[in-house]
Structures are given as structure tokens and as C-alpha cells.
Amino acid sequence: MAKCTYNLYKIKNKRLNLLLLRYRWRQHFAAFLVSLSLKKITVPPPQKIMAAPMVFGRNIRTFGRIFVGVSQSFLQGSIGLNACRYHGRSTLCRPLQLPAACLHTGTFSSSLPSSVIVTEEPDTLYQKVSLLVKGHDKAVLDSYEFFAILAAKELGVTLGKVFEPPKNIERLTLLKSVHIFKKHRVQYEMRTHYRCIELSRVTGSTAQVYLEYIQRNLPEGVAMEVTKTSMEKVPEHLLEPMWNDPPTEEKPSQ
Numbered sequence: 001m002a003k004c005t006y007n008l009y010k011i012k013n014k015r016l017n018l019l020l021l022r023y024r025w026r027q028h029f030a031a032f033l034v035s036l037s038l039k040k041i042t043v044p045p046p047q048k049i050m051a052a053p054m055v056f057g058r059n060i061r062t063f064g065r066i067f068v069g070v071s072q073s074f075l076q077g078s079i080g081l082n083a084c085r086y087h088g089r090s091t092l093c094r095p096l097q098l099p100a101a102c103l104h105t106g107t108f109s110s111s112l113p114s115s116v117i118v119t120e121e122p123d124t125l126y127q128k129v130s131l132l133v134k135g136h137d138k139a140v141l142d143s144y145e146f147f148a149i150l151a152a153k154e155l156g157v158t159l160g161k162v163f164e165p166p167k168n169i170e171r172l173t174l175l176k177s178v179h180i181f182k183k184h185r186v187q188y189e190m191r192t193h194y195r196c197i198e199l200s201r202v203t204g205s206t207a208q209v210y211l212e213y214i215q216r217n218l219p220e221g222v223a224m225e226v227t228k229t230s231m232e233k234v235p236e237h238l239l240e241p242m243w244n245d246p247p248t249e250e251k252p253s254q
Helices: 001-037 053-082 138-156 204-216
Strands: 083-086 089-092 125-134 158-165 166-174 185-203 223-230
Touching: 053 223, 125 138, 125 204, 138 158, 138 204, 185 204, 204 223
Parallel strands: none
Antiparallel strands: 083 089, 125 185, 125 223, 158 185, 166 185
């Protein structure tokens, strides 16, 4: 019985609030009409006859703004009073308001210089760069091999051999438990898979960029070993053979 009386009391309060909102809206509208009737529109002389339509249009615009504001307040009040009944609880349905901080209106300006540094030092040349990757999961190595080959093709790096060396298997025999007889043993097996990728005729800067890119994306539990074979100039003392030197005269010993 108390719940029914409480619901009736809530319904009566909502009806009274709606009636009050309608009464206030009528009061605002009546006050606006009275203000319009009290205003006197003075017609200017013939040389300024074009000002009357402008004054009339200004009054129409103000009336529209006031009407829109009153209607919005009335709608917000009605939305707040319309409660969503669910298991005897009322929740107010309010419109979603997005904060102004979510919108980015700034302009991007890059202050970093985009100049290319040219050095007189010659770049290092590598005849071969060998990448040996090892891990315990073969599927991970297959995926990483596909990624490394695709990155080399995108950078224009010349690929050499891509092969899979034989896997290494280590076995460890231990007791099943510390507190057990010696004849009860268990054997653990650790398999290490390898994958080798060779790059041929690469410059030092290109190799540095490529290695940094693929090493940053190295999967977890995978190790990499890099072997570089660089090309060097022949030393000057080896350019000419030793037998081309003029013979030295030996002085007789006294």
C-alpha cells in the first residue's frame, strides 16, 4: 500500500512540474508580445525608407531567438521529467554533451630541419652480412623470416642465401623427484631451431638502417647473431711485388 501511494505521489509531482513549466513558458511568451506591442516603430522620412524593413527583420530575429531558447528549456525539462522505469527505479535521460577539449583545432608546424648531411668519408662496403636467428618455436621463426625478407625487398637490399641450418637437440636426464629411487628418471629435451639470412653487397648505412629495423621487431624469446664481411683496400706495401725492388749491392766483408 505504501508503494502505491509513493508512486501516486511521484506522478502528481511530475504533473505539477509540467504544469509549472507550461505556465512559465506562457508567461514568457505573453511578456514578449507585450514588449513588442509597446515598442513604437517610427517610420523615417522618404530618403531613409529602406531602414523600416531592417528594423522589422531585426525584431523577427530576436523573436525567433527567444522562442528557440524557451522551447529548448521546455524540452530539457520534459526530458528530465521523463523517467525510465526499471525495477521500480527512475533514471534521468540526459543528452550527451561532448567537451570542447576533445576537438583539436591547432595547426601542425614541424621545426625539425630536413637537411641531408653529406660527408667526405667513403661509406663502408660489406660483401656479405649474415643474420643467424635462433629460437625454440619454429612457427615464430617462420613468421620472422617472412618479415625480414619482405623488409629487405622493400628497402632494395640484395638477398643471398636463405636456409635453415640443422636444429640442435639437448637432452637432460634427471630424477622424477628428489625423494624417489634412482631408477625412476625423466628426460627433458630442448630443441633450438635456426634460420640464416644472407645479404650480399650492402653499404654500411643501408645495413645499419635494415638491422635497426628488424632488431626492433625481434620477437620475444628469439636471439640474433650478425656476422659482417667488409671489403677493404689492399695496403700500399702489397700493391707492388717485392721482387720488383732494385737489388741492393752487398759489400764484401773485410
